[in-house]
Amino acid sequence: MATKKKAATKKPxxxxxxxxxxxxxxxxxxxxxxxxxxxxGFMKAMTPSATLAAVVGAKPLPRTExxxxxxxxxKKTSCKTPATSx
Numbered sequence: 001m002a003t004k005k006k007a008a009t010k011k012p013x014x015x016x017x018x019x020x021x022x023x024x025x026x027x028x029x030x031x032x033x034x035x036x037x038x039x040x041g042f043m044k045a046m047t048p049s050a051t052l053a054a055v056v057g058a059k060p061l062p063r064t065e066x067x068x069x070x071x072x073x074x075k076k077t078s079c080k081t082p083a084t085s086x
Contacts (some may be wrong), residue, residue: 045060056069073079
């Protein structure tokens, strides 16, 4: 009696996903820079509150000037506290 050999079952080859193709980088045409205009909200004069007026004065000032005066006050009175490593 002749025996038949079982045919070896081959597993189908697993295909690896192809690496995405990188597109060449193209530079966009440089736009000429427009001159920056100040934001009107920062330039609008605001009346400071009573506690802030004690530092910067009671007359209306733009926000940018208030920040400058605050830094002057901080530097003059040494209000800055050194950063501590925790």
